[in-house]
Amino acid sequence: MNLPEDKTSKTLQELGIALPEQVAGLFEEVQSHFDAESSKDFIEILWKEFRDEWLGRKSGVLSQITDNWLKPASPELKRAVGAALNQLRARVEAKIEERRLSIEATEEKWSLTRERVDLSLPGVLRPVGSHHLIRQVLQQIEDIFFSIGFSVVEGPEIETPYYNFEALNIPEFHPVRDDMDTFYLDLPPSSDGKDAPQPLLLRTHTSPMQIRTMEKRQPPVRVIVPGKVYRRDNPDATHSFIFHQVEGLAVDTDITFCDFTGTIEYFVKQFFGPGVKTRFRPSYFPFTEPSVEFDVSCIFCGGSGSAAGGGACSKCKGSGWIELFGAGMVDPAVYGFVKYDPKKVSGFAFGMGIDRLAMLKYGIDDIQVFFQNDVRFLRQFP
Numbered sequence: 001m002n003l004p005e006d007k008t009s010k011t012l013q014e015l016g017i018a019l020p021e022q023v024a025g026l027f028e029e030v031q032s033h034f035d036a037e038s039s040k041d042f043i044e045i046l047w048k049e050f051r052d053e054w055l056g057r058k059s060g061v062l063s064q065i066t067d068n069w070l071k072p073a074s075p076e077l078k079r080a081v082g083a084a085l086n087q088l089r090a091r092v093e094a095k096i097e098e099r100r101l102s103i104e105a106t107e108e109k110w111s112l113t114r115e116r117v118d119l120s121l122p123g124v125l126r127p128v129g130s131h132h133l134i135r136q137v138l139q140q141i142e143d144i145f146f147s148i149g150f151s152v153v154e155g156p157e158i159e160t161p162y163y164n165f166e167a168l169n170i171p172e173f174h175p176v177r178d179d180m181d182t183f184y185l186d187l188p189p190s191s192d193g194k195d196a197p198q199p200l201l202l203r204t205h206t207s208p209m210q211i212r213t214m215e216k217r218q219p220p221v222r223v224i225v226p227g228k229v230y231r232r233d234n235p236d237a238t239h240s241f242i243f244h245q246v247e248g249l250a251v252d253t254d255i256t257f258c259d260f261t262g263t264i265e266y267f268v269k270q271f272f273g274p275g276v277k278t279r280f281r282p283s284y285f286p287f288t289e290p291s292v293e294f295d296v297s298c299i300f301c302g303g304s305g306s307a308a309g310g311g312a313c314s315k316c317k318g319s320g321w322i323e324l325f326g327a328g329m330v331d332p333a334v335y336g337f338v339k340y341d342p343k344k345v346s347g348f349a350f351g352m353g354i355d356r357l358a359m360l361k362y363g364i365d366d367i368q369v370f371f372q373n374d375v376r377f378l379r380q381f382p
């Protein structure tokens with residue numbers, strides 16, 4: 001700012017200017033100084049300084065010129081100074097306004113850039129879980145039974161011997177109890193020390209819910225009972241101390257063995273596909289009479305018994321059949337425990353292992369994977 005400051009603080013007389021012709025040169029000098037300064041890059045704060053420097057009321061260059069050049073000028077010079085000053089003022093004001101607009105525009109552009117939401121940025125990944133395969137298979141089973149009028153009931157995993165055994169026609173010293181390696185609970189006596197809690201156990205099957213359901217409802221009864229069951233089995237590829245069952249129970253005044261086999265066949269074909277065949281073999285359960293074991297034609301070899309590469313199918317050991325689950329017509333003795341009239345009602349029951357059905361359907365050869373929670377396994381069933 002040296003040039004105008006030096007000169008604008010002096011009067012024309014002090015600058016040695018006496019003739020109107022000299023005025024133009026002097027203003028040209030100021031103007032070219034202004035042009036040089038105004039073409040520099042500046043941001044808003046500097047722009048304000050620049051504006052005050054030139055247009056400031058007290059000490060701006062233009063006020064200085066007015067005070068020091070115009071006002072004290074001799075009448076001969078005043079016209080020329082006035083005209084040149086007006087021209088300079090117009091130029092300065094126009095240019096400063098122009099710079100203001102351009103700074104504003106740049107600011108706006110920047111703030112838009114700053115505030116822009118970048119939708120292409122990857123978001124925070126929140127992994128979504130999925131149902132465990134056992135749960136998925138249970139839902140498939142439920143859907144099939146829903147479609148033929150069954151509903152779901154659930155019951156306690158801690159049971160009394162009465163519901164787990166006695167009411168199912170398994171008296172205390174019946175040898176079949178030995179087949180069910182039961183977990184008995186060793187509960188401490190109650191706090192008042194009086195009545196010691198009755199013996200309790202972890203249910204070995206979902207069949208106790210047959211009794212609990214019939215105690216509560218009158219026929220017709222058509223329920224399935226999914227749930228966890230426990231047995232003192234040593235873990236291996238097909239045994240686990242915890243596994244899952246779905247119990248089924250249908251009781252009415254006119255249910256026949258044909259209803260029973262038809263229902264089971266319908267379920268198996270819905271679950272495994274229409275191509276599979278079923279058969280039943282005589283079996284024994286204290287709470288069904290007659291009792292059967294249902295088999296399904298081997299899903300792996302198509303029932304042929306021979307493996308694709310020759311030799312016997314390893315899954316069904318060459319028989320072409322795979323054991324599926326136990327079932328039977330409800331033993332009339334059971335109705336006695338729930339005050340149903342065995343002369344009036346009849347029905348069937350079945351108990352299938354969900355884990356086993358899942359293993360067969362999805363070709364899983366180790367039951368332990370269901371309980372290990374290894375995501376590499378779980379992720380295969382999204």
Ligand code: PHE
Nearest residue numbers: 205207285326327349350351
């Ligand atoms: N509760 C029997 C079991 O766990 C299965 C079964 C249920 C058999 C219902 C017949 C009727 O082995």
